[in-house]
Amino acid sequence: MRATREGVAEKVVLPGPASKELGESIARRLSLPLLPYEVKVFPDGETRLRFEEKVSGKTVLIVQSTYPPPDQNLFQLLLASHRLSQEGAKVHAVVPYLAYARQDKEFVAGEVVSLGVVSHLLRSGGVSRLTTVDIHSAEGLSLFAIPVYSVSAIPSLVSYVKKNFKLNQPVVVAPDFGGSKRSEAFASLLQAMFVQLSKKRDRVTGQVKVESSKLEVKGRDVLIVDDIISTGGTVRAAGIVLREAGAARVIAVCSHPLLVDDAMEKLGSEGIRDVVGTNTVPSEVSKVDVSEAIAEHLKTVTE
């Protein structure tokens, strides 16, 4: 795999500071060499990067997730991509968790479409192709002027759940409309019933209210499947409704476990003790490895 075929650029992987292990794992799976670099974050929060090898003519896969602090991780990606592209490399950014993906349109007139700005900065910063995992909504992809691909972590999450939980008449619940296709795919792969809750979020305060409907979950195990768990507000609100409806066990499953502040405690206090996420974001519940799914996708890309 390491041999360079004629006309095909040599590829190297840069495991960014935010995704060192994941990047190294992707490189191993693709049998690609790593690009060595130095990184230091100074006490004032500025990042210094240094590259020891020349990359002109190569394709560099920069693996750098943009979980909190989102702007720092994003800026580290931009520092690297700008430099490497200026040197003549083609930069393919692999951003397992893509920050700002929830601000992908003007929900209220006058709102800055932050994902559009991220898209613009990545392209301007030398990124010519983007791969992410379970982007918040497909509409977000349309904001990119470069080729962009969202890898699904759903099959990996389903495999993990099947292997690690003995489920009793499982029901899969989507806590809002936005992620329902993803949750429905999860239910389908798990061969479980699917239920759609409706959620209302105040876009300014972030307050979440889940609306209950007739839920046939009495005595059954329920999996709340969402793309992102941030403060846990949405999952917690869904959990309360589900427990009231008589669910036996409530398990939260997500692609991106941001778990900001005391999210885990908040979930635990509502009886949601099992939380499953992937390693797009490192956390105590990042039990599902997405490196295989990402590597399999990358094999299909001709740079």
Add this chain to the structure above:
Amino acid sequence: MRATREGVAEKVVLPGPASKELGESIARRLSLPLLPYEVKVFPDGETRLRFEEKVSGKTVLIVQSTYPPPDQNLFQLLLASHRLSQEGAKVHAVVPYLAYARQDKEFVAGEVVSLGVVSHLLRSGGVSRLTTVDIHSAEGLSLFAIPVYSVSAIPSLVSYVKKNFKLNQPVVVAPDFGGSKRSEAFASLLQAMFVQLSKKRDRVTGQVKVESSKLEVKGRDVLIVDDIISTGGTVRAAGIVLREAGAARVIAVCSHPLLVDDAMEKLGSEGIRDVVGTNTVPSEVSKVDVSEAIAEHLKTVTE
């Protein structure tokens, strides 16, 4: 001043989240209206911005300092400038403290010139003119492809020191070569003796060592003048040397008091109890207001 002369774009001031008071003060001094906006930083660190007014055809002065966390403050500036420039405004960024200004060249081969990346992103993000205060080195200005101006805070700092300290045979000390012109200007305005120390910093670890020479400071008041106090390491090292040389009182003066972590305690423990900075960075020692110096400069700019 508020009337629009023919051919001159109407100007408004956006006091960014990091420089609300300073921006409002600059607007008052220029008799310019403020651009209203909503800002929210979500628990995961993402910023949401919303503008209520149209700005097409106007010049917007975005006042946003980029002190720590530098990438967050920088990204907020980029969110605003990208949006407003897309709407047809001309964006003049007023960045009182400019992050990454110390990484303005490859000190070691292979280093990313971070300030060059910042410069590129600002321009690409719609900024067409930049004003900052006491940029770390004049070379940094050459990295910008847009007009850029560095306002001096030295006269304001000297006025403050003259008014608030009764100095005995003052000596002004520059703790390293980089900032010596600035410190020399300070000494000249204060009509004080000037001494240059030499400093060695390990660019990777950040460790600072100040080299002592024959210092004639016995019984005299010494002002250490530098552009940035970050962790306080440089000033503290200079302070130790100066106290050993018999200085009576040691005062630290800077343009940008970042004062990261326990910088104030670190300085205090070496007998440097008086620290004076400007409000380019809000802090307990930001006693000198730069809004007048910035406003006076902005009056001279024909957008």
